[in-house]
Amino acid sequence: MPTQASDDAFAEVKARVDLVKVVSEHVRLTRRNKDFWGLCPFHQEDSPSFKVNPQMQSWYCFGCERSGDVFTFVELIEKTDKRGALQMLAERAGVELKKLSPEQRERVDVRKRVLDMLKLAAQYYEYVLWKTPAGEPGRRLLESRRVSEETARRFQLGYAPAGRGFAEYLRAKKRSLSDAQEAGLMRRDGSDFFAERLVIPIRDERGQTLAFTARTVRQDEQRKYINSPETPAYIKGRVIFGLDLARDEIARRGHGVLMEGQFDVITGHQFGVSNAVASSGTALTEEQVRLLKRFTDELLLVFDSDRAGRTAMRKAVTLASTFGMRTRVASLPDAKDPDEFLRAAGPDAAQRWEELVSRAPSGFEAGMEEDSAGLNPSNPNQVELVAGRLREWIRQFPEGLREGYAEAAERHTGISRHLLLRDPEPAPPPRPRTNGFGARTTGKKVTAGSYLVQLLAVRPGAFGLVRTKLTPQELEQDDRSIYVRMLESYERGGASGLEADLAGYPPEEQDLIRRAWAAPPPNVDDEVALELAARIRLEHMKGMHSGIIRELSEAERGRDSEKVARLEAEARELARAITDMERRGWTSRAQ
């Protein structure tokens, strides 16, 4: 490729960019004499050994001994090659590279226009939020969340008014509406994609707005949040929300805090957890981990404590470990998410957060504790069960860590490390992974499904009522197979069928039922059984509802108006049924 990557091109670009400026977008630099110093972005350290020499336009790290010029710096930090670095720096310096194919040229242009448009939109939304009467619903929402104006402005929150305000604004500024459509901001008819929503810019680590996520201010709106579609500027799974604001604090504290929701992060920053970020729009991806790894080697994970949150947590722990990152897991007492926790703590938030951080076990330990909760070491069935889970958990980590983890697990459970490292025997075929009834019955969180199974073990007669109120499909998978087996026993042998059939149950299920007999749940009567059935049904309906809402967003993005209408009707009907059911008060009882 002669022209594009010629020495001329490199020289020209190099002459136009300043290494200090480029580096300081990634590293906080302090001047000492004629050089600049900072924490090396390429290895973990507590005191600065990374030096930039502005005269020579070169850099050197005394810690990891990497060095180079602006191109090598960009190559390493952006994980690209020499050509990619040239491309990026040329764009920034306004140097036109020859020999770009027309398609490449076009891509670069579109991306630039989209980015411009997103920037303009963010400014417009922010202006509407604070300076116009139309911004009132947005201001009210922030007030109810107790987000201060100062915090809101740091995140450049905004409000998209009803109607076509943005289109009118663009017309007044003589800007192209088609760029706004390309940027995912506007529908074809000119209406604002985010109308009547509080708008949250999703920015890259340098603070450039790439997309938006937006929360409705309307009570009757089914989709609480909607996100920008993918555009030439935005690819889902590559951005970490809040990183532009959190990066300095991440470096200072030596770890980043990874949360699930954007609002958690916003509240976090307001209450002094300014190293908080969130994986945006998806479960944590490899690309996001690589990006975080540029800023720190340690993540504190704060995920929801429900089943989905715990699964996501485990995935994040093992994914991070394959990139050589350490994780710790904080669990929030009496709160469903960090937002709730911090707001409840109020003025004590900083202190309570510190306590939480200091208590957080490593990612491996958190999984281990969950897998072995309630273990009775004198029960061989249980030992086998827990050993199986731990083996599976340990195997998810890179080879080099497994030995040490097995040792830790041996100390914690008394199960021999050799048993924990042993390869599984070829038979029996793999069973679907369960999160473990034991963990749920002895840990703090008992799901309605597991409670119901225990209750039915103790009082099989309740099947007579429950089976008319609940179909097995409504149970979560973990509880379903044992429920179905018990139901069959009941239908065959009535209230004594379970005892008669039990010996033929899988050992894990036998064990579970015997444990319920030995230690029955607190309330065992028909009324509680019915309430549990109703709660399970309700949870199932809510799950279906969010499924439809997800589908709806897809359909809308694909502009499939027929499907949108059908899904909207389904969602509305389901939402109504859910509200009815909640109003009847099933959920607040049977705790």
Ligand SMILES: [Zn+2]
């Ligand atoms: Zn270094």
